Amino acid sequence: MKFAYYPGCSAQSTCKELNVSTRLVADRLGLELVELESAACTGSREVRAANRDLFLALNARIMAQAEELGLPLMTICNTCTLNFFDAKKMLADDPEACARVNEMLGETGLAYKGNVEVSHFLWVLLEEIGAERLRELVVRPLRGLKVGAFYGCHMVRPPAHFGFVESRNVRSIETLNEILGCDSVDYSGRVECCGFHTAAGNEKIAVKLTGRHVRSARDGGAQALVTPCPLCHTVLDTFQAEMERDLEARLDMPILHLPQLVGLALGLSPRDLGMDNHMVAVDLPVGAPVV
Amino acid sequence: MKTMAEEVVIVGGGGAGTYAALRLKELGYDPLVVCKGLIGKSGCSIFAGNLVLSGHMLGTTDAQSEATMEYFTKWWNNFLIDQDYLVKGGSWIEETFYPELDEAGLYFRRDDQGDIVASVGSVRNIAANQQGQSGMLLMDRRRKQFAEKNIRSLEETSVTALLTGSGGEVIGVVALHYPTGERYAITAKAVVLATGHSDRLSTRSTGTREQSADGIALAARAYAEMCNLEIQWWHASDFAYPKTWDRMHVYPNPLVGSTESARMYNADGELFFEQKTDAPVGLAPYATQFKRVGEQVAKGKARLDGGYTTSYAHIPPEVVKEYNYHAKAFEKVGLDVGSDHVESAVSWHCRQGGVHCDPHTMETSVAGLYVAGGIGGHSNGGIGVVSFDGNIVAETIAAKDVSAWAQPELPADQAEAEDGRLAGLLRPVPEGGVTPMRIKNKLRQLMWDKMGFEKTEPGMSEALEVVRSLRQQAEAGMGLKNTTPNFNYGWVDAIDAFNMIDVCELTILSALNRKESRGPFYRTDYPYTDNENWHARNILIPTPDGGVEFRVEPYATPYLEPEFERRDYFDVPW
Amino acid sequence: MVSGANQITEGGIDARRLGQEESGDSSPARLASLGEGDTVRVRLQRFDPTRDEAPYTESYEVPYSKLMRVLDVLNYIAEDLEEDLAYRWYCGVKKCGACAVRVNGREVLSCWEAAEPDMVIEPLRHAPVIRDTVVDRAPHEERIKRMSPWLERAEPYPGFPERLSHRDMGGVVHALNCLSCMCCTSACPVLDLGADTDFAGPAPLVQFAQQALDPRDAMDRGRIALDEGSVFDCVSCYRCEEACPVGIPVVSAIIEPLKAMAYRSMPARAGHVGAFLDVIEGRGRIDPSALVLKTQGWGVLLRSPGRTLRLLVRGKIDPLKTFFGDAAKGIAEVRRLFDGTRDWKP
Ligand SMILES: Cc1cc2nc3c(=O)[nH]c(=O)nc-3n(C[C@H](O)[C@H](O)[C@H](O)COP(=O)(O)OP(=O)(O)OC[C@H]3O[C@@H](n4cnc5c(N)ncnc54)[C@H](O)[C@@H]3O)c2cc1C
Ligand code: SF4
Ligand code: SF4
């Protein structure tokens, strides 16, 4: 199985361990990732709001690169995923904008056709690898480990893309947890917002919004949170000290990137998976791989 | 009790009341609007889905313009209308109503080329964004114009009584702000009733929650004359289910953006009504439609509460979805608007009659008391027409220069008596007593059973007896489960119940006095339309002894004559 | 514990929608969850702040009626069971927006939404409770008023009908669908923060957008979106879109255009947006350290030196790369996209 791989900005700066662990896990699973090396940012939230055409152009360029390779596009970030989804829809609905964008892309020999498939790594695991194969590959079942899913927003909402009447009914990470052998903890934050997108200007909102959810996870017995999004990870991990100060309580909640959790079950070492790079120490009671 | 002294108090925040207020403000007044619901969110103005074109607007031809006049006179009002008023209203709507709203930013649906999208046919209508959405958007604009122009209002405040002076003239109101229980006694030099005409007096009805014919009851207690109270319009193609959607209309009118209109089928699946072919001039052919449903009921192929269907299935679904706000309702209950029929039922709709007034001034038979909109007994409303009323009443009041008048003295005894009455209604249910909701339900069921399509003399007389016994019951033993003054809607129900009792009684009496059948009004004992005797106002005069008297006043016909003197009811197409 | 649905079967699963089927998360499933003869069980939050110390719950059983809506259930409790329930509604058919409540934690218009077999019914959040499910709308209305919700034209009105096309109206048409029901405001997590934000919340912003996005309007709406709306406090969580009973794309069709207007009108007050654009134009990719430094200034490093140090040690920030690193591959092409779209207007 082969994918055009778009790691996005975070996984190449603040969350390098996400890129590292994705590659390691992909390797174990036999996923071939062809990185789009000259891909730029999808624009996070800011470009979408500031300049719609620029947003479309940035995303169309990346999707066109994948189309050129003739490969589906794999993401590892919620916001990037939603940006692609939105751009795809907007370009389909607005042929004039699409033509404008293609004129610019044409100058560098690219063309956006709109037939690219976009999928997040989480969905790739469940759809392409599949439960059965994953179960076979689990060499260190994470038995007894209590994990809370922190989905974030942009791969469960808006309903127009993901189809949920109520996003809280999503179960993809819990499904994966079950395959990996660990228990899923219910708590207030499963599909809540981390507040990342106001954090550059005003980190207070992110700290306040998220702290209470981390506490709820802790109260619910979670030993770690796992997230499919590096932006959520950034808030949950690097701002956790601020949350503790704000709540006047210890949280000590390790935050795992999704491929890190998968990697553990596949027998990879925490160090190789980049867990040493987190702000909150990750020290989980997982045993040695059993072969 | 709080007291206030005002120049003009407007009772009701629908299309009529809000326009009256805006116009008065423009004319230099500072009116106070008292609204039982939220302004722009209560009253049937939010339901006005279609906006009828008048005069020569947007390329309307001479023939279409004439058809519009015919439609309003014949099909919409069954000739019970002052035709001069209609002509003036038509010009006002063309010259003032549409331009004023367009300027205020109301969005009349355009196409991509920039033309306003109108329905096709002899009479045309347009929509604010979507058919079914017009009134909502229009009233939302009004709400914001109130903010812009600083028009004062008391919302969720029900006027419960009129205050009168020594000569019987109206000099103010008493009102209850039910979210807090605060009472107001407000003196005024002019009181405008604009409480609408779609009241929930029957089990299935189109009015908004708070509409219980208060205005009629208040005016009757001040001995104002009533006109044509018995002419009650029905919707004939509303959703049969769910219950709360009894006013969800499957428009039988020409659809905006299409050449088609909805079709109605009986229990055997036979087509029995389509506006396009059955009443092409009848734009909103509700009386005709009601008659046709009545015929199906007689044949056992429909019930008034269901058993027949309406459908847009012959119209491309994209068109219905694009231009019709109610298309989503189909989806919401799992129906496909492009192929499914929806089970339909009839709903008690707008009262054509109301408080008798001079439609050229909006004065009633009582000094100081004015009407505007559906409450008036002069026409079957429509959002444009009721706004015109708002304009007339504002100009009448301004022309009288009420600013120069002395402020009336507060009749303290009346205010105290009303305050005492209201306080008295906030009492626990006495031994063997009932809640006001019980009374309301019984009244609605009674009107549904006895004052529906087919009215019989014995049925109406019996209904009168029942109303009178309900009054006794209410007076003797009505009370509430909870006596908090804080958003106690039971308290409002108690006030409503007495208003409804009064109005149901007057309506039945008025119906007994009209000895013919016309439009939506059908009596089995007089099964013909009688233009010779009853192309006339049926005027009811409440008397101080608690009784009523009647006067019958023929209408002038400066433009359009009814085409016959007397004809079998079912042979009359309108 | 949440059960990890063991529903992956061979061949073609849609991972995006895992959980949907088992939880009956769709309109048809909700419609099918009740039928003739069933009983609807309601646990209703009751509270009279003038009399009760705290909210409490009362239970009711209501017989199902055909296609029953939540409002039919409330009406049954008030009208047939004759309970002294405080609840608000006017139109009964999704036109007034007055009837919104929360059912099992989700905001719904009670006249529009199908009843469910078991319902916990509560008032909306982020508005003071008057009694039971009735909330005080005044603060919401006040906020709308502060944002001048009327048209201000640059040119005098040209007369009826004004030249305007459906196309010109663009996103305004979405905003026009708004019933001002406050479902979205109830769902918005930023409003949980109370005094820590002056965010208007989505409902007033959608009302405001009816004018702000209108091509006929000439007021400086960007400034108002900032001064009266604090629009950049929106975290883009899409809770509002999920809650909106009329399906308004609140974030993409309303809030983002408002953010664009705010940024254009007062770029200095939307520093992070400008910084973001600069960083991408300069390097192709975003480096969070560069973004924070550009937005908040150098002082930020010194404000919590301990944290800065920890970030350095864990490799979360990399000053060498931030200041001396190369731009991403393909930067020239990216800059061309910037050049090609500079004239875009909201
Ligand atoms: C379902 C339906 C569909 C319709 N469709 C159309 C259409 O397509 N096109 C069209 O032109 N017309 C239509 N109409 C008719 C039109 O809506 C009405 O004629 C018009 O809106 C009446 O306006 P109004 O201001 O007189 O009354 P309303 O809009 O009913 O306003 C009455 C106001 O009075 C207030 N009130 C009542 N009692 C009291 C009290 N005691 N104290 C204080 N305030 C009180 C109410 O709260 C409300 O605010 C429709 C009506 C209905 C019911
Ligand atoms: S997207 Fe913004 S406005 Fe909508 S709920 Fe989230 S924070 Fe509130
Ligand atoms: S945007 Fe939707 S949810 Fe929010 S107030 Fe408007 S209609 Fe209600």
Ligand code: FES
């Ligand atoms: S009652 Fe009006 S929207 Fe529900």
